[in-house]
Amino acid sequence: MKDNVKVGLLGLGTVGTGVVKMIQQHQEQLVHQVGCPVSIKKVLVKNPDKGRDVELDSHLLTTDPYDVINDPDIDVIVEVMGGINETRQYIIDALNAKKQVVTANKDLIALHGSELQKIAVENGCDLFYEASVAGGVPIIRGLTEGLASDKIQKMMGIVNGTTNYILTKMSKEGLAYDDVLKEAQELGFAEADPTSDVEGLDAARKMAILARLAFSMDIELDDVAVSGISSVTQEDLKYGATLGYTMKLIGYAEQENNRAEVSVQPTFLESSHPLSSVNDEYNAVYVYGEAVGETMFYGPGAGSLPTATSIVSDVLAVVKNMRLGVNGRNVLAPQYNRQLKEPNERFAKYFIRLHVRDEIGAFAELTKLFSNYSISFEKILQLPLEEEGLAEIVIVTHKASMDNYQSVLSEINDLDVVRAVRSFYRVEGEGTK
Amino acid sequence: MKDNVKVGLLGLGTVGTGVVKMIQQHQEQLVHQVGCPVSIKKVLVKNPDKGRDVELDSHLLTTDPYDVINDPDIDVIVEVMGGINETRQYIIDALNAKKQVVTANKDLIALHGSELQKIAVENGCDLFYEASVAGGVPIIRGLTEGLASDKIQKMMGIVNGTTNYILTKMSKEGLAYDDVLKEAQELGFAEADPTSDVEGLDAARKMAILARLAFSMDIELDDVAVSGISSVTQEDLKYGATLGYTMKLIGYAEQENNRAEVSVQPTFLESSHPLSSVNDEYNAVYVYGEAVGETMFYGPGAGSLPTATSIVSDVLAVVKNMRLGVNGRNVLAPQYNRQLKEPNERFAKYFIRLHVRDEIGAFAELTKLFSNYSISFEKILQLPLEEEGLAEIVIVTHKASMDNYQSVLSEINDLDVVRAVRSFYRVEGEGTK
Numbered sequence: 083m084k085d086n087v088k089v090g091l092l093g094l095g096t097v098g099t100g101v102v103k104m105i106q107q108h109q110e111q112l113v114h115q116v117g118c119p120v121s122i123k124k125v126l127v128k129n130p131d132k133g134r135d136v137e138l139d140s141h142l143l144t145t146d147p148y149d150v151i152n153d154p155d156i157d158v159i160v161e162v163m164g165g166i167n168e169t170r171q172y173i174i175d176a177l178n179a180k181k182q183v184v185t186a187n188k189d190l191i192a193l194h195g196s197e198l199q200k201i202a203v204e205n206g207c208d209l210f211y212e213a214s215v216a217g218g219v220p221i222i223r224g225l226t227e228g229l230a231s232d233k234i235q236k237m238m239g240i241v242n243g244t245t246n247y248i249l250t251k252m253s254k255e256g257l258a259y260d261d262v263l264k265e266a267q268e269l270g271f272a273e274a275d276p277t278s279d280v281e282g283l284d285a286a287r288k289m290a291i292l293a294r295l296a297f298s299m300d301i302e303l304d305d306v307a308v309s310g311i312s313s314v315t316q317e318d319l320k321y322g323a324t325l326g327y328t329m330k331l332i333g334y335a336e337q338e339n340n341r342a343e344v345s346v347q348p349t350f351l352e353s354s355h356p357l358s359s360v361n362d363e364y365n366a367v368y369v370y371g372e373a374v375g376e377t378m379f380y381g382p383g384a385g386s387l388p389t390a391t392s393i394v395s396d397v398l399a400v401v402k403n404m405r406l407g408v409n410g411r412n413v414l415a416p417q418y419n420r421q422l423k424e425p426n427e428r429f430a431k432y433f434i435r436l437h438v439r440d441e442i443g444a445f446a447e448l449t450k451l452f453s454n455y456s457i458s459f460e461k462i463l464q465l466p467l468e469e470e471g472l473a474e475i476v477i478v479t480h481k482a483s484m485d486n487y488q489s490v491l492s493e494i495n496d497l498d499v500v501r502a503v504r505s506f507y508r509v510e511g512e513g514t515k
Numbered sequence: 516m517k518d519n520v521k522v523g524l525l526g527l528g529t530v531g532t533g534v535v536k537m538i539q540q541h542q543e544q545l546v547h548q549v550g551c552p553v554s555i556k557k558v559l560v561k562n563p564d565k566g567r568d569v570e571l572d573s574h575l576l577t578t579d580p581y582d583v584i585n586d587p588d589i590d591v592i593v594e595v596m597g598g599i600n601e602t603r604q605y606i607i608d609a610l611n612a613k614k615q616v617v618t619a620n621k622d623l624i625a626l627h628g629s630e631l632q633k634i635a636v637e638n639g640c641d642l643f644y645e646a647s648v649a650g651g652v653p654i655i656r657g658l659t660e661g662l663a664s665d666k667i668q669k670m671m672g673i674v675n676g677t678t679n680y681i682l683t684k685m686s687k688e689g690l691a692y693d694d695v696l697k698e699a700q701e702l703g704f705a706e707a708d709p710t711s712d713v714e715g716l717d718a719a720r721k722m723a724i725l726a727r728l729a730f731s732m733d734i735e736l737d738d739v740a741v742s743g744i745s746s747v748t749q750e751d752l753k754y755g756a757t758l759g760y761t762m763k764l765i766g767y768a769e770q771e772n773n774r775a776e777v778s779v780q781p782t783f784l785e786s787s788h789p790l791s792s793v794n795d796e797y798n799a800v801y802v803y804g805e806a807v808g809e810t811m812f813y814g815p816g817a818g819s820l821p822t823a824t825s826i827v828s829d830v831l832a833v834v835k836n837m838r839l840g841v842n843g844r845n846v847l848a849p850q851y852n853r854q855l856k857e858p859n860e861r862f863a864k865y866f867i868r869l870h871v872r873d874e875i876g877a878f879a880e881l882t883k884l885f886s887n888y889s890i891s892f893e894k895i896l897q898l899p900l901e902e903e904g905l906a907e908i909v910i911v912t913h914k915a916s917m918d919n920y921q922s923v924l925s926e927i928n929d930l931d932v933v934r935a936v937r938s939f940y941r942v943e944g945e946g947t948k
Contacts, residue, residue, distance in 0.1 A: 104664060104806060114731070114850045115663060212661070218807040220661025227660070228645070228653025230548060231537060231827035298547070356813060359792045364809075373537060373820040374651040376797075380789060381810030391807040394664035406841040417547045 084157065087116070087401050088123035090150035090181075092172060093163030094143075097186060097213075098125070099136045100390030101160060101397075106137070108394075116401045124150045126163065151176045158400050160393060161185040170194050177205045182409055184396040186213035186389055192287035192303045195294065199413060206410040208403055210396035215288045216241050216365040218388025219381035220395070224369070225295045226414075232371035234296040238510065239333040241288040243363035243383040244272045244279035245311050249329050249348075250361045253319050259312065271363055281310035282331060282346040289333035292367065293344045297337045298417035305422055307345040314348050318505050321435060321476045322350045325461055327509065328358040334508070343423040349508045350433050425484040431460065431509040432479050432487060436494075437501040440466065440473040444499040451493060452479070455486040472501060478509055517590065520549070520834050521556035523583035523614075525605060526596030527576075530619060530646075531558070532569045533823030534593060534830075539570070541827075549834045557583045559596065584609045591833055593826060594618040603627050610638045615842055617829040619646035619822055625720035625736045628727065632846060639843040641836055643829035648721045649674055649798040651821025652814035653828070658728045658802070659847075665804035667729040671943065672766040674721040676796035676816040677705045677712035678744050682762050682781075683794045686752050692745065704796055714743035715764060715779040722766035725800065726777045730770045731850035738855055740778040747781050751938050754868060754909045755783045758894055760942065761791040767941070776856040782941045783866050858917035864893065864942040865912050865920060869927075870934040873899065873906040877932040881908070884926060888919040905934060911942055 089105065091098050102122055105112065112120050122142060130143040150156065151172060159176045163169060166189055173190070176183055183202065185191065191198070191214045202209035212222045216239070225234070240246050244266060251262040263280070266272035278284045286306040293301040311331050319329055327350035335344045351358040356378050360366040365383030370376055382388040403409045438444050445464075452459070461478040494500055522538065524531050535555055538545065545553050555575060563576040583589065584605060592609045596602060599622055606623070609616055616635065618624065624631070624644045635642035645655045649672075658667065673679050677699060684695040696713070699705035711717045719739040726734040744764050752762055760783035768777045784791040789811050793799040798816030803809055815821040836842045871877050878897075885892070894911040927933055 100806070108664060108666065111666065111850065112664070115847065218810055220657050220810075223656060223661045224653050227832065228656045228828055229824065230831050231541060231545070232824045233541065233544070356792070359789070371824065373533070374824040375815050375818070375821055377651055377653075377812075377814030379810075379812060382808050385808070387806040388808055391662065391665045391804065395661055398663050399660065406839060406844060408839040408841065411839060414548065417544065 084404055085118045087118060087120045087157050087404065088155045089120060089158045089160060089397060090123055090153060090156040091125040092147060092150060092159060092161045092169070094125050094127045094134065095162065096386035097389045097393070098162040099134060100386040101162065101393050102136050102138060104390050104394045112398065116398055117405060120397065120401060123156050124153055126150050147172050151179055151181065156181060157404060158182045158184065158397055160397065161187060162393070164189070166190055166193060170198070173198055174201055177201045177207050177209065180205055180207060182208045182400040182404065184210045184393055184400060186211070186393055188214035188284070188287045188291065192290045195291060196300055203410050203413050208400045208409045208413070210400060211291070212396050213389045213392035215291055216367060216381065216383045217385060218391060219365055219367065219379045219383070220392070221292065221367045221379045222295060224379055225292065229369065229371055229374060229377070232373045234369060234371050235337065236370040237292060237296055237333075237335045237367060238357060239285070239289060239292065239367040240330055240357055240360050240365055241333050241367065241383065242279055242285040242331060243365060244276065245285070245331040246360065246365070247271045247363045248280070249311060249314070249331065252314070252316065253323070253329060256316060258316060259314060280312050282308040285331060285333045285346045289335055289344050289346055292333070293335040293342060294416070296335065296369070297340070297342050298414065299337070299340070299342055300416045300420045301342060301344055302420070305344055305420075309347045311348050315505070318435065318507070321463065322433065325463065325476070325478060326353050327351060327433070328353050329507070330357060330360070332357070332508070332510065340418045341421045341423050341427065343428050347508050349510055351510050355510065425488065428484045429481045430484070431481050431511070433505075433507045433509050434477045434479070435504040436475045436477070437467065437472050437504060438475055439499045439501060440471050441499065445475070447497050447499050448475070451497060452490055455482070455489050457482040457486055457490060517837055518551045520551060520553045520590050520837065521588045522553060522591045522593060522830060523556055523586060523589040524558040525580060525583060525592060525594045525602075527558050527560045527567065528595065529819035530822045530826070531593075531595040532567065533819040534595065534826050535569050535571060537823050537827045545831065549831055550838060553830065553834060556589050557586050559583050580605050584612055584614065589614060590837060591615045591617065591830055593830065594620060595826070597622070599623055599626060603631070606631055607634055610634045610640050610642065613638055613640060615641045615833040615837065617643045617826055617833060619644070619826055621647035621717070621720045621724065625723045628724060629733055636843050636846050641833045641842045641846075643833060644724070645829050646822045646825035648724050649800060649814065649816045650818060651824060652798055652800065652812045652816070653825070654725065654800045654812045655728060657812055658725065662802065662804055662807060662810070665806045667802060667804050668770065669803040670725060670729055670766075670768045670800060671790060672718070672722060672725065672798070672800040673763055673790055673793050674766050674798055674800065674816065675712055675718040675764060676798060677709065678718070678764040679793065679798070680704045680796045681713070682744060682747070682764065685747070685749065686756070686762060689749060691749060692747060713745050715741040718764060718766045718779045722768055722777050722779055725766070726768040726775060727849070729768065729802070730773070730775050731847065732770070732773070732775055733849045733853045734775060734777055735853070738777055738853070742780045744781050748938070751868065751940070754896065755866065758896060758909070758911060759786050760784060760866070761786050762940070763790060763793070765790070765941070765943065773851045774854045774856050774860065776861050780941050782943055784943050788943065858921065861917040862914045863917070864914050864944070866938075866940045866942050867910045867912070868937040869908045869910070870900065870905050870937060871908055872932045872934060873904055874932065878908070880930055880932050884930060885912070885923060888915070888922050890915040890919055890923060
């Protein structure tokens with residue numbers, strides 16, 4: 083049995099630094115948990131001379147990844163450098179060198195997770211990635227172990243902290259999207275180029291990873307339909323609030339008879355839904371299991387220490403497996419073939435805000451179009467607009483299929499009475515399925 | 516390697532029936548997960564002739580526990596019969612017969628968990644009990660695996676569904692405690708004898724189990740200071756709401772330098788705290804870790820299917836360990852000696868409601884007593900009472916030590932101006948430590 087585990091790091095940014103600190107500072111606790119010391123042997127960095135907020139002997143630093151990957155003393159490789167193509171190759175080489183791998187790289191796992199998992203199993207190695215989704219929230223363990231015996235039917239996740247921060251500020255302080263984004267950038271909650279966050283791409287990667295595990299199905303990133311929050315307006319939020327809704331960027335995944343749908347979109351939640359009170363930069367994943375009913379995992383979605391916590395927990399799991407001699411033996415191939423629902427099998431409620439001519443019979447025309455496609459209304463709100471002769475109409479529909487909505491949206495602008503469709507958002511109810 | 520795992524059940528009530536159904540109905544999924552069939556071999560029941568909502572051959576039923584415990588074909592014993600002394604002996608005998616054990620019995624684990632865990636390890640067996648705390652919420656895995664590398668500093672749990680249901684109804688519908696209790700009994704949310712729930716004993720058992728795991732310390736049930744909700748009044752809730760608080764029965768556990776405190780008491784939470792929106796019969800455990808910060812686990816606290824889900828997940832974990840040959844090898848003895856904080860090391864804010872004589876200088880007298888014991892006020896609310904010459908005063912203090920509160924409470928009735936102390940509740944802030 084190994085009596086001294088050596089860890090190699092690829093990358094030493096804020097997360098990598100956090101991992102090094104936790105391993106150094108919690109050594110006594112780690113020894114208690116896994117029965118042997120765990121230490122850092124080698125770290126890949128870009129610039130060895132850069133000042134760092136961590137004590138590490140300079141001879142532990144290298145600029146050559148293969149000093150880490152091929153070091154025969156190293157048992158576990160922690161990848162916190164980010165990136166895709168180059169990093170993928172490093173991880174493949176590490177697995178082929180029989181190293182256990184822990185990564186926080188959601189982009190990589192979303193795109194190449196299935197391939198890498200396969201290579202890990204072939205080499206009898208673990209590949210763990212708890213930190214890749216919602217940093218401090220142990221949702222992956224929750225899905226693969228805690229709810230292992232249940233059939234997950236539905237998941238809804240607030241899995242991007244930046245957009246949740248922006249929507250919370252917009253809702254609570256009545257500020258415009260552009261102003262909040264600017265403030266978030268100044269505070270470091272949003273990147274200089276915020277596209278990946280605000281357009282939902284980051285959330286889509288996480289939902290692909292979660293749906294793959296929850297449904298035991300080889301969901302690909304391209305299967306996730308995505309729209310972001312950059313066109314959400316104060317008017318939308320106010321009308322939503324009037325009707326009892328809170329806006330969140332929701333990753334939605336559902337399966338029925340092993341046919342799945344996965345999407346990310348700004349969504350109006352009924353304010354009684356547990357996710358509607360998840361605010362600021364926090365993340366949460368709501369899971370609906372056939373047997374367990376509703377559960378929710380809540381916590382910080384990012385941040386170097388929460389993410390480092392998940393990584394070190396994964397390292398401990400790997401080390402326990404090493405000491406038991408069972409690495410790479412507890413990984414599941416997907417149970418079901420990947421089958422996606424067609425638009426006519428995907429049902430949701432929608433919030434639709436329109437400007438219409440304020441004239442007799444206008445509403446009747448609208449109703450007729452929707453009822454042609456079997457869509458009925460749950461809530462209606464009509465208010466006069468400042469512009470003479472126009473009215474604002476907000477409709478919340480009952481559940482209907484996506485293809486019917488698409489038909490309505492393609493025809494609605496042809497109606498004489500409709501001036502413009504201002505917005506169109508998914509609506510989710512109280513939580514219970 | 517075992518190629519067919521046999522399970523024996525002690526007990527076949529609603530939870531046991533749920534376990535049988537899940538194992539029967541999800542067989543294909545279980546085989547996929549653990550690589551071999553899992554089937555029910557023998558079930559201890561009180562009355563074999565009773566009609567049951569599950570299909571089981573009558574020859575699988577027995578009234579002799581040792582038909583299950585000593586059956587050489589049985590690998591895993593699931594204990595869902597409840598009770599303490601007799602059940603403890605069955606589990607000891609099962610472990611000594613080298614059976615893996617899964618139990619949902621919080622009373623037993625709270626009282627005898629450490630002893631049973633030790634016997635399990637001596638026999639190379641697993642003893643898993645995820646279902647003993649908060650049925651459908653995988654909090655025990657969260658603590659032992661997901662947050663394994665972190666140092667847990669504080670936990671707050673809503674871990675009793677009955678009391679949370681009662682307090683939610685009292686708060687939202689303005690009903691009296693007795694009326695809500697009666698309704699809860701009629702709906703099956705409260706037992707005919709509700710003492711264990713409403714006086715906080717059930718929550719105390721769960722907090723003892725959680726604190727033991729979170730702090731790696733051998734906390735005993737007697738270490739948990741308990742008070743229940745049966746004397747909570749509508750007046751308290753209304754004054755609390757006025758000051759921005761929601762009342763919950765909170766299990767509180769905190770450690771500092773490996774000295775712990777664990778308690779259960781009705782607590783006013785600031786309405787922005789994530790736990791304050793956990794309503795009805797739902798449970799949630801809020802965990803504050805040094806590195807991870809705030810996380811929360813939310814879900815159904817009871818119910819036969821959520822509890823059965825946790826049990827079957829534990830059975831799967833046991834079976835995976837069996838197939839890897841590592842049962843009983845992954846259990847941790849407590850890392851720290853049990854040390855409890857003294858009253859002068861335990862700090863909290865409190866809400867105190869008093870009736871005082873409405874006369875000049877009354878408030879000055881009160882202030883003097885509190886400041887004698889270094890307790891200062893954060894919020895004060897004074898209202899006239901209907902009874903001539905009396906006023907109602909509500910004080911929320913800043914943090915102070917328990918021994919100082921005890922001194923104040925022992926002297927306050929001696930003050931001429933004080934007619935009566937009406938209530939006294941712990942107050943918790945926004946969540947961040």
